[in-house]
Amino acid sequence: MNPEQGWLGRALLAPGRAVADLRDTLEHALVSADALVVVAAGVAVLAAVRLAARWRRRRLSARARQITVLTPPSVDAKGALTFWAHLVGQLRPAWARTLLGQPHLGFEYTVTPEEGAAIRLWVPGAIPPGLIERAVASAWPGAHTDTLEPARPPLPNPVTGVRRVVAGGELRLGRHEGLPLSTEHSGDLVRQLITAADDLGPGQAVCVQILARPVTGRRVARATRAAASTGTRAGVAAGLLRQALDLLTPGTSSSPRSSRAAAVSGTGRGTDRQTSLEYSAAARAAAAKARGAHWETVVRYAASIPVSTDPDEIDSTAEARAVARGRADALATTFGACTDHNYYRRRRRPLRLQRLIRERRLGRGDVLSVPELATIAHLPTDDGLPGLQRAGARALSPAPEIPVGGEFTKPLGISDTGTRRPVAVKVSDARHHLHILGPTGVGKSTLLARTILDDAEAGRGVIVIDPKGDLVTDVLSRLPSRMGERVVLFDADSPAAPPCVNPLDIGRIGRAGMDLAVDNLVTVFHRIF
Known part of the structure; x- marks a missing residue:
């Protein structure tokens, strides 16, 4: 193909003429009446979509409640698998997701010196009452639940004369979401999180928030195809650059499908055996992750340190910011144990972190399988974890023949x-x-x-x-x-x-x-x- 026939070839050969043609086209389009109508219609559509999204978020979070889970004396290691697999049934039909949205759950670890380590579930009002409590009792026999409505914020609110310095961020997958995290690492991730938040001072608090909602198979299939095509997020840009160079370079070019097949099979000239083995292992891992139910998740972490509002205490503010940053880094570091074909990468949210954690907002997250989600959101299996709110002796539901009251x-x-x-x-x-x-x-x-x-x-x-x-x-x-x-x-x-x-x-x-x-x-x- 002649490179001069395409728009990219003409732009590279004569950039000045291409820029002038583009400027004339834009000026003609913007001053016309049709363009103004199109722009107004586009703005109206965007505003309507934004208002609809805000209405759906408010509707889903209305009458939200908070469930505190008291860990039983002995915890089944497979209880989290049962819990998250059970709640996949909350996936709504396509029309309901389009009009009303899909409600999500919040699984939160909070540690304060006053209340110790607590595991709480944030449940929107759209989910029927009692459903989550029964799922907890079924997954972890002996666990007690305490429901509070309305739900409290994960981090303490500032009081008069004291403001709070918050540090933290988000954890997102570093590679394509079709590649799995590790689910067989040694140790208990929750125990490591609570231990990392040990020895908090008065008024300090840390929180790890995991928001999750079930997703359909279409989203999972799209993630699997993306994982099979390339291993990193930079692969998209690299693929576009490769196609541009193929367009400008004379000679024959092979199709992307044949190139990927040669890379996986190891028959290509530029692909060595080690690379082909890595591609094969990643493809098998992505296929294994595609089986079963899946959740869309976002992990946020934060540390809150109280500071006096006195403007003269500048040193204390800087010290509190350093302490909060150190606590937040300790929380994020524990998720490094999940590294396998995929890993968690930190994203700083210095401006919107407090608002996102307080509102428990879940936008577009990462797709995780049930075993992956159970690895990061579960009850601790260590029976000697200090500071954790635990239930007493294992309690059983009363049998039907036990009377409820009445005469005699x-x-x-x-x-x-x-x-x-x-x-x-x-x-x-x-x-x-x-x-x-x-x-x-x-x-x-x-x-x-x-x-x-x-x-x-x-x-x-x-x-x-x-x-x-x-x-x-x-x-x-x-x-x-x-x-x-x-x-x-x-x-x-x-x-x-x-x-x-x-x-x-x-x-x-x-x-x-x-x-x-x-x-x-x-x-x-x-x-x-």
Whole structure:
């Protein structure tokens, strides 16, 4: 092909004439009425698209809630795979994604000296309530959840007289998103993150935010094709430059498809065996990543350091900025363990970082498979991690046959796992089979006091033996005054004659029950003596 026939060849051979022709064409197009209409229509379309995108973001983030996950004593290493694979079902149909958008989730690690290390899930209001809590309970048995609405910001807000210096950024894939990260590195990534944020000073805080939403197979196929065509993001520019040089250079040129095939097979002149092996390994890894469900993700990290608003304290501001930068770099460094065919590259966001983290905005992210996402967003498996908010003993949902209340039952409380519902015990079961065990400070006395007051309110007889006397004092202070005549107090320190109970009092039991009372009394004496 003659190079002078193309626009690129003419521009290179006669650049002055090409620039003049382009200037004349633009001047003629801009001054015409049709051009003004086209420009106005384009501006209107862009404004409408921007307003629609803003409306969708506000709608998705409205009534957002925050779920704090308390790590169970023992964590299944495959629980994160189950969790993220389960939530892929939230992918909306194509028409719903186009009109209303696809809601995303936030998986956040926050560390503060006051609350320790906390793992929280940010859930938009578009997701039905209770769905995420049940998914957590299913993936990590024994984990407890605490839902807060509305959701709090990940980093503390500045207070009067104190401003906050924030440093951090985003982590994006360094190569094409079709190439996978490492999912088999040794160690626990969450443990490394929490350890990197150890020894925080008063008021300091760090946060790692992972935003994710499910994506369709079309996006995954596009990422896989891009990974198969070239290994780096610079490959697009290199490909365009190669085509331009082929256009200007006389001689035959081969098609891109044949060039890639020669590179992969190792038959090309400029491709050595090592390069062909790398291409083959990358192609196999991309094909393996393309299997299964996928998520579009963005990872952000930040460190917040409080600083006084006094303008004279310039040194403290510079010191706080250095501390925040060091904390943020420590957080980003831990993700280097994910390096394999792909890796995470840092991007600084000095102007919009606080706003992006606070609003939890997910634009266009990187495609990750479920194993890749489970590697960076999971509960820690280390049972000796200090400062982490953990759940107590593993709790199970109450069985359906356990009563919820009503006649001839004693209320015990509200279940804290699964669907919250009242839990009660039958009076007959409580009389023969009820034992309350637990360490100090877990609420044994409170539960006993509630059951005692319920017995008194229902008119059932009850005997309370308290060696310390605190429980009896609490019960007496809460009994209604109308029950005063029915209460008999045995006090060992009282100088008065102790009260007595006559089990054979005919005035109370009647002559009809005399035989039964005597039989019961003789049986008790026989068993004791």
